[in-house]
Amino acid sequence: xxxxAAAVLASIVGLVMxxxxxxRPLEFLGTAVVDWFNVLAAIAFVLGGANLLKxxxxxxxxxxxxxxxxAVTVCVFLxxxxxxxxxxxxxxxxxHPDVALSGDKEAVGGAFWWLYEYAMSPITSTLFALLxxxxxxxxxxxxxxxxxxxxxxxxTAFIVLLGRVYVxxxxxxxxxxxxxxxxxxxxxNLSGIIMGVFNNAGTRAMMIGIAIGIxxxxxxxxxxxxxxxxxxxx
Amino acid sequence: xxxxxxxxxxxxxxxxxxxWIFLMMAIAVAGPIIWVGVTGRTFPETATPAVQGAxxxxxxxxxxxxxxxxxxxxxxxxxxxxxxxxxxxxxxxxRKHRIYxxxxxxxxxxxxxxxxxxVIGNDPSYRYGENFVDLGFQAGNExxxxxxxxxxxxxxxxxxxxxxxxxIPMMQGITRLSDFDILISVSAGYPGGKEWVQYGVSPxxxxxxxxxxxxxxxxxxxxxxxPYYPVQMxxxxxxxxxxxxxxxxxxxxxxxxxxxxPAKYQEAQRRMAxxxxxxxxxxxxxxxxxxxxxxxxxxxxxx
Amino acid sequence: MTFAVTILAQDAAPAAGFMxxxxxxxxxxxxxxxxxxxxxxxxxxxxxxxxxxxxxxxxAGLDAVDxxxxxxxxxxxxxxFIPGIQDVDNIQTVAGITILxxxxxxxxxxxxxxxxxxxxSLVMTTAREAVHASYLSAGRTDSYNPxxxxxVSDEQFAxxxxxGGLMQRKRPAACFYFGCFFAESLILAENGNSIGAIQVAGxxxxxxxxxxxxxxxxxLIGEEFFxxxxxxxxxxxxxxxxxxxxLVKGLAWAAVLVAALLATVAAVTGHxxxxxxxxxxxxxxxxx
Numbered sequence: 001x002x003x004x005a006a007a008v009l010a011s012i013v014g015l016v017m018x019x020x021x022x023x024r025p026l027e028f029l030g031t032a033v034v035d036w037f038n039v040l041a042a043i044a045f046v047l048g049g050a051n052l053l054k055x056x057x058x059x060x061x062x063x064x065x066x067x068x069x070x071a072v073t074v075c076v077f078l079x080x081x082x083x084x085x086x087x088x089x090x091x092x093x094x095x096h097p098d099v100a101l102s103g104d105k106e107a108v109g110g111a112f113w114w115l116y117e118y119a120m121s122p123i124t125s126t127l128f129a130l131l132x133x134x135x136x137x138x139x140x141x142x143x144x145x146x147x148x149x150x151x152x153x154x155x156t157a158f159i160v161l162l163g164r165v166y167v168x169x170x171x172x173x174x175x176x177x178x179x180x181x182x183x184x185x186x187x188x189n190l191s192g193i194i195m196g197v198f199n200n201a202g203t204r205a206m207m208i209g210i211a212i213g214i215x216x217x218x219x220x221x222x223x224x225x226x227x228x229x230x231x232x233x234x
Numbered sequence: 235x236x237x238x239x240x241x242x243x244x245x246x247x248x249x250x251x252x253x254w255i256f257l258m259m260a261i262a263v264a265g266p267i268i269w270v271g272v273t274g275r276t277f278p279e280t281a282t283p284a285v286q287g288a289x290x291x292x293x294x295x296x297x298x299x300x301x302x303x304x305x306x307x308x309x310x311x312x313x314x315x316x317x318x319x320x321x322x323x324x325x326x327x328x329r330k331h332r333i334y335x336x337x338x339x340x341x342x343x344x345x346x347x348x349x350x351x352x353v354i355g356n357d358p359s360y361r362y363g364e365n366f367v368d369l370g371f372q373a374g375n376e377x378x379x380x381x382x383x384x385x386x387x388x389x390x391x392x393x394x395x396x397x398x399x400x401x402i403p404m405m406q407g408i409t410r411l412s413d414f415d416i417l418i419s420v421s422a423g424y425p426g427g428k429e430w431v432q433y434g435v436s437p438x439x440x441x442x443x444x445x446x447x448x449x450x451x452x453x454x455x456x457x458x459x460x461p462y463y464p465v466q467m468x469x470x471x472x473x474x475x476x477x478x479x480x481x482x483x484x485x486x487x488x489x490x491x492x493x494x495x496p497a498k499y500q501e502a503q504r505r506m507a508x509x510x511x512x513x514x515x516x517x518x519x520x521x522x523x524x525x526x527x528x529x530x531x532x533x534x535x536x537x
Numbered sequence: 538m539t540f541a542v543t544i545l546a547q548d549a550a551p552a553a554g555f556m557x558x559x560x561x562x563x564x565x566x567x568x569x570x571x572x573x574x575x576x577x578x579x580x581x582x583x584x585x586x587x588x589x590x591x592x593x594x595x596x597a598g599l600d601a602v603d604x605x606x607x608x609x610x611x612x613x614x615x616x617x618f619i620p621g622i623q624d625v626d627n628i629q630t631v632a633g634i635t636i637l638x639x640x641x642x643x644x645x646x647x648x649x650x651x652x653x654x655x656x657x658s659l660v661m662t663t664a665r666e667a668v669h670a671s672y673l674s675a676g677r678t679d680s681y682n683p684x685x686x687x688x689v690s691d692e693q694f695a696x697x698x699x700x701g702g703l704m705q706r707k708r709p710a711a712c713f714y715f716g717c718f719f720a721e722s723l724i725l726a727e728n729g730n731s732i733g734a735i736q737v738a739g740x741x742x743x744x745x746x747x748x749x750x751x752x753x754x755x756x757l758i759g760e761e762f763f764x765x766x767x768x769x770x771x772x773x774x775x776x777x778x779x780x781x782x783x784l785v786k787g788l789a790w791a792a793v794l795v796a797a798l799l800a801t802v803a804a805v806t807g808h809x810x811x812x813x814x815x816x817x818x819x820x821x822x823x824x825x
Contacts, residue, residue: 034377048658121309213763
């Protein structure tokens with residue numbers, strides 16, 4: 001009964017959302033529903049935070065492997081919440097100097113800004129930079145010319161890798177740039193052709209297929225054929 | 235000493251600890267960074283059509299045009315995208331355009347303030363509220379994009395400091411997205427350039443004219459954006475290479491011959507040296523990997 | 538040809554014409570496309586329900602689920618499942634949770650431990666429901682532990698730092714990545730590769746597919762990911778949806794071919810009627 005009611009509600013809301021894209025009188029509902037979802041997502045942060053604390057405190061108390069990291073997580077979590085909510089170190093707004101919490105918590109010099117600038121920013125940049133190392137090891141391990149398709153892939157990879165840096169310009173600088181018959185052979189131009197023609201075609205085809213897949217999957221949910229999101233094994 | 239005494243060199247190389255590869259990459263990137271830092275030298279850049287298109291789209295706007303810049307990235311991708319954001323703001327400043335900065339990424343909000351402070355700084359001709367404004371972050375992803383398309387003040391009722399839009403002179407007359415003269419998105423993922431095309435730019439078609447749109451994106455995201463160029467997008471800055479090409483165009487406009495370009499406007503060009511060595515290392519690793527593969531195949535066939 | 542041009546011109550110049558006032562201008566073609574997709578899918582479902590067999594090709598990654606979970610059971614190591622890093626409003630997350638249900642059922646039957654870190658608490662809640670239902674249907678409710686499905690962080694790199702550490706400490710024997718991923722995909726896949734786990738991935742993010750293909754044992758590419766629920770269940774309704782998708786793809790293929798031929802003929806011959814139709818279609822589709 002509960003699952004059926006939820007599935008019916010999902011169908012009604014889904015159909016209304018589809019109609020908001022076409023019917024002017026219903027347009028306001030589209031943005032309203034998005035706002036409702038944002039409210040839900042914001043409340044979900046509380047649920048997430050509580051779960052985060054619970055899981056990490058359990059790890060600390062049980063001294064599971066890596067419990068030290070959990071201790072760091074809990075400490076940083078609580079410190080960041082405290083600093084943000086209490087606006088520690090934030091200067092009051094000049095228009096309201098007597099109101100302690102009137103300042104912008106993200107203003108330069110405040111504790112929250114300090115955490116963002118000297119903790120979050122370098123850490124996330126470092127983790128993103130890890131990709132360069134991982135892609136190098138993946139390239140060494142996995143990019144082997146095992147068959148014709150792999151050989152074509154490798155050739156393309158060499159052209160694009162070299163064409164996007166100055167060494168590619170140097171390697172084919174001897175090819176005349178003003179001769180339309182051969183200038184396309186310069187690595188930087190070949191790289192552009194590969195990206196703009198071959199990659200473009202493949203990407204467009206995949207995007208069309210994925211869009212149709214998304215539409216079909218959404219339709220299954222709207223008409224109640226797929227109820228997996230409700231926890232049903234149907 | 236290897237624990238497999240009869241193992242060939244190539245076989246041992248195939249089993250190399252990946253940390254040696256990480257070390258090689260670290261040296262390939264760090265060395266050029268130091269070299270560029272010491273010498274200040276960069277490689278020459280020639281703009282590709284997509285980058286030239288982005289430059290021309292901003293260049294051909296009349297002075298004082300309204301430019302909406304969406305900082306859809308976070309500190310993680312700032313290494314690749316910050317030079318683009320700096321370049322766009324610098325170009326708009328040179329053209330005396332009015333800059334409306336916003337973001338759909340929560341960690342992107344401080345980046346707006348930092349970029350505007352870094353580029354505009356104490357320029358007396360650029361006053362907050364009259365020539366540039368920081369609208370800050372708004373939650374809602376595509377919902378915000380759809381909302382700004384029909385009712386901009388409802389999506390952004392205040393600027394990042396909480397000042398109501400009605401009290402900001404340059405917000406007068408801005409009711410929806412199509413009131414801007416161009417949209418620029420510096421995009422690291424979702425929500426980003428693709429969503430702006432789908433939910434922001436395409437609907438403006440039905441309002442009379444399509445809003446010109448220019449985007450800068452990470453290298454990984456660029457193939458996803460290329461299908462939209464040149465129809466839905468006037469230009470794309472793809473990865474740090476695109477940023478370097480764009481910087482060279484803007485610096486050529488901003489700097490007289492013989493004049494030194496400030497380092498902050500050469501960040502992308504400076505990063506092309508480590509990019510060169512990194513890519514060369516990748517090519518070398520792929521070649522070595524394939525030598526090992528074919529040698530192993532030949533040995534297997536012989537046995 | 539003139540009628541077709543008129544229809545397309547309606548969409549490009551919405552002020553004129555016979556669209557009702559409440560209908561949003563410029564959305565005519567979108568509405569027609571939506572009706573075609575819906576009709577194709579519904580007709581295919583009815584076709585499948587009539588008992589006609591529908592064959593789908595093997596998807597190696599999905600066939601490997603049993604093997605992967607079995608391997609984890611033999612080795613006494615857990616199964617790791619990551620349903621992407623986006624919220625439950627993303628259709629890829631929904632598709633990922635559908636597959637999670639199937640993987641969790643297999644894990645329940647094999648008595649393997651499954652761990653599901655998430656980046657959104659709504660996804661955590663939904664995933665818990667899906668896994669609980671799977672354990673129920675496998676008759677192993679006593680083995681279900683909700684604490685194995687938990688929230689980590691909304692921030693993608695904080696999440697991947699956690700899962701990287703989790704992989705190095707717990708060394709799962711099987712790693713499943715089904716959902717919407719971004720830059721963290723390579724870090725996840727390489728970490729999994731370094732611990733020797735069997736890895737199966739599926740995403741519709743075209744930008745991340747190359748990383749998964751390079752580092753995972755099996756990758757579901759694009760639509761294969763959305764076909765997974767149909768493939769695993771084998772139900773006529775689900776298979777009918779796949780058939781409908783293929784029908785629409787066939788129509789799109791035909792439309793692209795016809796449009797490309799017409800545009801080429803118009804460019805080469807300069808025929809006015811064809812050229813105006815092509816330009817009208819371009820304008821109506823947002824081509825400017």
